[in-house]
Amino acid sequence: GDSVTQMEGPVTLSEEAFLTINCTYTATGYPSLFWYVQYPGEGLQLLLKATKADDKGSNKGFEATYRKETTSFHLEKGSVQVSDSAVYFCARGAGGTSYGKLTFGQGTILTVHP
Amino acid sequence: DGGITQSPKYLFRKEGQNVTLSCEQNLNHDAMYWYRQDPGQGLRLIYYSQIVNDFQKGDIAEGYSVSREKKESFPLTVTSAQKNPTAFYLCASSIPGQRNTEAFFGQGTRLTVV
Helix, strand or coil: CCCEEECCCCEEEECCCCEEECEEECCCCCCCEEEEEECCCCCEEEEEEECCCCCEEEECCEEEECECCCCECCEEECCCCHHHCEEEEEEEECCCCCCCCEEECCCEEEEEEC | CCCEEEECCEEEECCCCCEEEEEEECCCCCEEEEEEECCCCCEEEEEEEEECCEEEECCCCCCEEECCCECCECCEEECCCCCCCCEEEEEEEECCCCCCCCCEECCCEEEEEC
């Protein structure tokens, strides 16, 4: 079945460091791919998305490129801030009429220190 | 403002009791979802509904029940048959049938069995 694998965390960085969180997905069909962010005690917010191969999603300095050849959707940010501390989830959509039905990775906890 | 409202934010239940979590949306979305979040496991799909009066089991439906009598509402009942109900529950909605659609999430309900 569909699955998403994220790099294990937690990830701890100093402010202004470069961030990469790896994500790979099963290649069944042509899924849309998403990164969601969750701040403590809250629901999930969409960070960025990409719907086809070679698409680049970007938002708030975060970027991720849909790589079909490596079935990857790695999240990157050039210079993290303390306010980026959160849990990050990679997700793939289902196909057919169930595009909003998502399969999530296990989440990566990011902590950024001043 | 349009969005998804989950209530209550915190819920305590005694063992052997059923409890119902509320989810209401005013986004005019046809599809709604319930996910369960446990530490280190990401989100897992419990039930989803693509249209009023219809719903489907997700990956971990045992011990849960839902109804979808109105487009705006998708309540989740955690029954006494659910062996380990303590978790964070997230409701989401989306527009079905569109490839680039994402899921919009509520703020979650934290259920604790005491």
